Every structure is written in structure tokens, then in C-alpha cells.
Amino acid sequence: MNAIRVLLVDDHPVVRAGLRAMLSDFEGITVAAEAADGGAALAALARLHALGEPVDVVLMDLQMGDGMDGVTATGKIKAGAAGQPPPPVLILTTYDSDADILAAVEAGASGYMLKDAPPEQIRQAVLSAASGQTALAPEVAARLMGRIRNPEPALSSREIQLLELLATGLGNRAIAKQLFISEATVKTHLGHIYGKLGVDNRTAAISVATQRRIIRRL
Amino acid sequence: MNAIRVLLVDDHPVVRAGLRAMLSDFEGITVAAEAADGGAALAALARLHALGEPVDVVLMDLQMGDGMDGVTATGKIKAGAAGQPPPPVLILTTYDSDADILAAVEAGASGYMLKDAPPEQIRQAVLSAASGQTALAPEVAARLMGRIRNPEPALSSREIQLLELLATGLGNRAIAKQLFISEATVKTHLGHIYGKLGVDNRTAAISVATQRRIIRRL
DNA sequence: CCTCCGGTCAACCAAAAGGTTGATCGTCGC
DNA sequence: GCGACGATCAACCTTTTGGTTGACCGGAGG
Numbered sequence: 001m002n003a004i005r006v007l008l009v010d011d012h013p014v015v016r017a018g019l020r021a022m023l024s025d026f027e028g029i030t031v032a033a034e035a036a037d038g039g040a041a042l043a044a045l046a047r048l049h050a051l052g053e054p055v056d057v058v059l060m061d062l063q064m065g066d067g068m069d070g071v072t073a074t075g076k077i078k079a080g081a082a083g084q085p086p087p088p089v090l091i092l093t094t095y096d097s098d099a100d101i102l103a104a105v106e107a108g109a110s111g112y113m114l115k116d117a118p119p120e121q122i123r124q125a126v127l128s129a130a131s132g133q134t135a136l137a138p139e140v141a142a143r144l145m146g147r148i149r150n151p152e153p154a155l156s157s158r159e160i161q162l163l164e165l166l167a168t169g170l171g172n173r174a175i176a177k178q179l180f181i182s183e184a185t186v187k188t189h190l191g192h193i194y195g196k197l198g199v200d201n202r203t204a205a206i207s208v209a210t211q212r213r214i215i216r217r218l
Numbered sequence: 219m220n221a222i223r224v225l226l227v228d229d230h231p232v233v234r235a236g237l238r239a240m241l242s243d244f245e246g247i248t249v250a251a252e253a254a255d256g257g258a259a260l261a262a263l264a265r266l267h268a269l270g271e272p273v274d275v276v277l278m279d280l281q282m283g284d285g286m287d288g289v290t291a292t293g294k295i296k297a298g299a300a301g302q303p304p305p306p307v308l309i310l311t312t313y314d315s316d317a318d319i320l321a322a323v324e325a326g327a328s329g330y331m332l333k334d335a336p337p338e339q340i341r342q343a344v345l346s347a348a349s350g351q352t353a354l355a356p357e358v359a360a361r362l363m364g365r366i367r368n369p370e371p372a373l374s375s376r377e378i379q380l381l382e383l384l385a386t387g388l389g390n391r392a393i394a395k396q397l398f399i400s401e402a403t404v405k406t407h408l409g410h411i412y413g414k415l416g417v418d419n420r421t422a423a424i425s426v427a428t429q430r431r432i433i434r435r436l
Numbered sequence: 437c438c439t440c441c442g443g444t445c446a447a448c449c450a451a452a453a454g455g456t457t458g459a460t461c462g463t464c465g466c
Numbered sequence: 467g468c469g470a471c472g473a474t475c476a477a478c479c480t481t482t483t484g485g486t487t488g489a490c491c492g493g494a495g496g
Binding site for chain 3: 470475476479480482495
């Protein structure tokens with residue numbers, strides 16, 4: 001049986017070295033190539049395909065230095081026309097926010113592992129992904145289950161819109177003016193938002209919304 | 219000449235493996251031990267010291283899974299009574315916010331490196347630290363220089379500390395309790411912060427501070 | 437058809453935050 | 467020793483927020 005050929009994608013040399021060292025210790029797994037960002041990953045994929053040495057599994061970080069993040073890269077890999085069967089993508093990240101997990105899964109990732117996972121767990125995940133199965137870290141699986149059992153109240157798009165203006169530091173009056181509604185309505189919306197996020201003031205709402213990636217922050 | 223003995227502290231097995239592989243490739247550097255968190259690091263330090271094999275440099279992540287973070291651990295190491303000369307502590311982290319850098323430096327860290335640094339830079343930093351010098355990543359150094367040159371928005375470290383609590387959504391009273399100061403003092407500090415950042419409310423302060431990377435987004 | 441829900445608005449009250457002035461204390465540098 | 471500055475606190479007042487209640491409209495769905 002041929003070894004599973006893995007493509008490592010991470011912008012941290014340290015992490016790449018760790019993954020390389022870790023995977024090399026396992027039987028049946030070899031590191032075919034490495035890339036520091038999404039663009040390089042796509043290039044490496046194409047290059048290896050042209051050489052007749054296709055990659056079996058892509059092991060990729062979710063947050064990368066340059067513009068393209070793991071989710072976008074996953075989408076591109078999955079949509080990649082050239083070779084018929086795009087390789088399974090395994091996401092390896094530090095955080096396990098709901099939004100990240102959902103986004104990764106929706107983009108077509110075959111798995112979602114955390115960087116603090118023990119080597120054996122990572123090995124299993126690579127093996128699973130190579131055989132076409134899905135691999136989720138226990139913590140991630142538990143989180144998804146909890147989400148299904150206990151769905152969080154979803155914010156309406158209007159509320160998210162409010163939240164974004166809120167995060168820029170605007171006061172209620174300014175938000176009202178911006179959205180062409182009355183200050184009273186702004187207060188009503190904010191009250192609903194606080195309730196849904198489980199907080200009781202605007203700064204906490206921003207904090208929670210940012211952590212859950214309901215709104216983005218640059 | 220004896221090799222420099224390094225203690226690796228990071229809660230991610232992957233990162234530890236990477237650092238180990240990376241440092242092992244260098245002449246004159248050996249990994250004496252590894253620890254997954256601050257507590258284990260202190261224990262390892264004591265154990266190695268008892269064995270007569272003191273570590274020359276501690277290479278530690280700033281954010282660790284358990285309670286104790288890198289800054290706290292650094293402080294404990296520096297204060298560690300047992301062996302007379304505490305080893306230099308080199309902080310290795312993903313982010314380069316003012317808040318993190320200042321906290322690390324104040325805690326007595328000998329250096330501050332970013333995880334996306336090339337191997338050679340890390341090697342240089344370990345060497346510098348071992349010889350008692352300070353090693354800052356270029357990005358970090360530039361940031362500190364800018365801070366000195368631009369006295370315009372020079373927030374004191376106390377103010378940055380306030381800002382961080384502010385960003386978690388705490389109210390003035392809660393912040394006061396957290397810092398063991400009165401609510402009046404919190405208001406005074408906030409007033410100064412608003413003035414320096416050119417804003418007039420807490421949410422705007424968080425927004426500006428985040429964009430200027432005075433504090434880190436979580 | 438009628439109910440549920442999102443979005444809109446109002447009035448009112450309580451609490452929190454913001455603005456101002458002024459004061460004490462320590463440390464640092466000149 | 468003096469002056470500057472950061473950190474601390476207090477009292478006072480104004481503005482902003484948060485919390486509650488109640489109401490109207492319009493669309494989606496049973």
C-alpha cells in the first residue's frame with residue numbers, strides 16, 4: 001500500500017516543522033509538499049498534479065497571514081477544475097468558534113482538528129480524511145452536538161447590522177441617524193441583541209459578537 | 219563550548235515538535251525539556267536544577283490552555299527563589315499587540331518573538347537570550363520604536379490594562395473591583411484614554427484601540 | 437383568517453457612563 | 467528640592483444607556 005501523501009499549509013514555519021516531524025514518524029504518511037499560504041497551496045497542488053504525484057490530503061491552518069483564509073482556500077481547492085477529484089481538506093486550527101467550524105464544514109472541509117490535539121489524534125484524522133471519511137476533534141464534535149440540541153437564538157440581519165455600527169463606537173443617536181430609524185427603535189433592537197447574546201451592555205455585546213464571529217474585526 | 223540548554227513551554231504538541239525539530243538542527247542548542255503549561259514549566263525548571271542540569275533559556279508561548287499565561291509564568295520564573303540566577307525567558311507568540319509586548323517586557327521577558335518568524339531568527343533570539351541580551355522580533359522592535367518616537371497617543375501600561383478589561387465588556391464598577399481601585403479612578407483613567415485616543419465613549423475607544431493594535435482582538 | 441414575528445415607535449424610570457474640578461501621593465529626572 | 471507625571475480618590479452634574487411596557491404595521495405560515 002502506498003503512503004498517504006500530505007500537503008502542509010501553514011504560515012508558521014514552526015508549525016510546519018512540527019507537523020512534518022510528527023507525520024514523518026508515522027508509517028504510511030509522507031509529506032509531499034508544504035505551503036505558507038493559500039495561494040502557494042493551490043500552486044503546489046497543481047504542480048504536484050502535473051508531476052503525476054497527486055496529494056491525498058491537504059492539512060491546512062484556518063488563519064493565515066495573507067488575505068486568503070483557510071475557508072476560502074478550501075473552497076478554491078474543492079472547486080479546482082483541473083484534476084477531477086479534489087483532495088480532502090483537513091482544517092487544523094487553534095480556535096474552535098462555532099462560526100469557524102460551520103464555515104469550514106460548509107466550504108467542504110473533511111475535518112476540523114485543534115492544534116493542541118495529541119499526535120495520535122492527528123494521525124487518525126489524516127487517515128480518516130484519506131479514506132474519504134470525516135474527522136472531527138472530540139471537542140469540535142461535542143460543540144456541534146450541543147449546537148443542535150441547544151440552538152442559540154439567531155440574530156436577525158437587521159440586528160447584525162446594528163451590531164456592526166455599534167462596534168464602530170457610534171452612540172444610539174448616531175446609529176439611529178445612520179439607519180434612518182428613531183432612537184427608540186435602536187434601543188429596542190439593542191435590548192433584543194443583549195437578550196440573545198446573554199449580555200447587558202453594548203461593550204459586552206461587541207465582545208461576544210466578535211468572539212462568535214458574528215461580526216468581524218480588522 | 220557547551221550547548222545551550224532550552225526549556226520548551228507550549229500547550230500545543232505540534233508547536234513543541236516543531237520547535238524541537240527546528241532547534242535540534244542548530245549547532246550549540248539542545249532541548250533540555252518540554253512543558254505543556256506554566257505549572258509544568260516551573261516543575262521542570264526545579265527538577266533540572268536539582269539534577270545539576272540547569273536550563274539556559276526558557277522558550278515560552280504567551281497564551282496557554284490552562285489558567286496561567288506566559289506573563290504570569292514569566293513573573294514566577296523570575297521571582298523563583300531556589301536557583302540564584304533565573305534563566306532568561308523568551309516569549310514566542312502569534313500576536314504582536316502593544317498590550318502583550320508591554321506585559322511580557324514588564325514581567326521580565328528577555329525577548330519577544332513571533333511564531334511566523336523564520337528559523338534563523340529564532341536561533342538568533344535563543345543565542346542572544348542565552349548570552350544575557352535582549353532579542354526582539356523586527357516587527358516588535360519597530361512597534362516599540364514607534365511608541366517612543368510618537369509620544370502622541372502614548373497610553374500608559376495601566377491605561378492599556380484598563381482598555382483590555384473594557385474590551386471584555388465589563389462596566390466601570392467591575393473594572394474597579396478587578397483592579398482593586400475605586401470607580402472614580404476608573405472614570406479618571408477612562409477620561410484620559412478617551413482624550414488620547416480622540417474618542418468620547420467606551421465602544422469607540424475599543425474600536426480605535428483594536429485597530430491600532432494597542433489591544434488584541436480575541 | 438388569524439397568529440406569530442420582525443421592525444417600527446413612544447413614554448417613563450433607573451442605572452451607568454461621561455465631564456469637570458480639585459486634591460493627595462510617589463517616583464523620576466534635572 | 468522642584469516640577470512633571472502617573473495613579474489614586476471625591477463630589478457634582480449632565481447625558482447616555484438600559485429595562486419595561488405597550489402599541490402598530492406587514493408579511494409568512496398554519
